[in-house]
Amino acid sequence: MDTARTATIHRVTSETDITVRLDLDGTGQSRIATGIGFFDHMLTALARHAMFDLEIAAQGDLHIDFHHTTEDTGIALGQAFARAIGDKRGICRFGHALAPLDEALSEVVVDISGRPYLAWSVEFTRDKIGEMDTELFEEFFRAFAMSALLTLHVTQKAGRNCHHIAEASFKAAARALRMASEADPRAAGLVPSTKGVL
Numbered sequence: 001m002d003t004a005r006t007a008t009i010h011r012v013t014s015e016t017d018i019t020v021r022l023d024l025d026g027t028g029q030s031r032i033a034t035g036i037g038f039f040d041h042m043l044t045a046l047a048r049h050a051m052f053d054l055e056i057a058a059q060g061d062l063h064i065d066f067h068h069t070t071e072d073t074g075i076a077l078g079q080a081f082a083r084a085i086g087d088k089r090g091i092c093r094f095g096h097a098l099a100p101l102d103e104a105l106s107e108v109v110v111d112i113s114g115r116p117y118l119a120w121s122v123e124f125t126r127d128k129i130g131e132m133d134t135e136l137f138e139e140f141f142r143a144f145a146m147s148a149l150l151t152l153h154v155t156q157k158a159g160r161n162c163h164h165i166a167e168a169s170f171k172a173a174a175r176a177l178r179m180a181s182e183a184d185p186r187a188a189g190l191v192p193s194t195k196g197v198l
């Protein structure tokens with residue numbers, strides 16, 4: 001039986017051309033190139049702390065702004081996640097994590113539910129980190145949640161420094177996704193829903 005939880009997505013539009021390779025049972029290795037330095041930093045942290053192996057190569061219309069590339073990377077990564085997780089048999093389904101980075105503290109709760117939803121409660125005091133618009137983090141997580149078909153709550157508990165706030169959010173998301181996608185040894189072979197399907 002092939003039990004590999006991997007997926008490759010190649011998504012092309014008139015605005016972006018994105019390839020994602022994802023292994024949910026990896027060791028946190030990544031090779032990320034979106035053309036947006038700070039976004040690469042965040043996606044590298046996501047892979048590392050989720051223990052996913054992740055390759056992302058994105059070519060987008062950055063001469064316009066970073067919106068299309070950020071959102072479409074979220075869509076492609078979400079599609080890869082949905083394909084890799086498959087029918088969700090034997091997974092924990094729910095995950096949660098708190099992650100600090102100095103004064104910043106972020107909480108992420110995830111339900112791999114088949115019900116796409118993003119609840120976002122994060123406030124940035126600056127418009128940009130490096131060259132990246134801080135409003136795009138919400139766009140990324142919404143695109144990811146919609147395409148991965150999961151419920152995601154991202155809540156900022158504390159923080160002033162915008163780099164810290166963003167990074168704590170990605171690290172908490174990573175740990176929550178890792179917990180939710182890992183095998184539940186008491187539920188091997190079972191779909192974790194009273195409905196029998198997710």
Ligand SMILES: [Mn+2]
Binds near residue numbers: 041163167
């Ligand atoms: Mn950092």
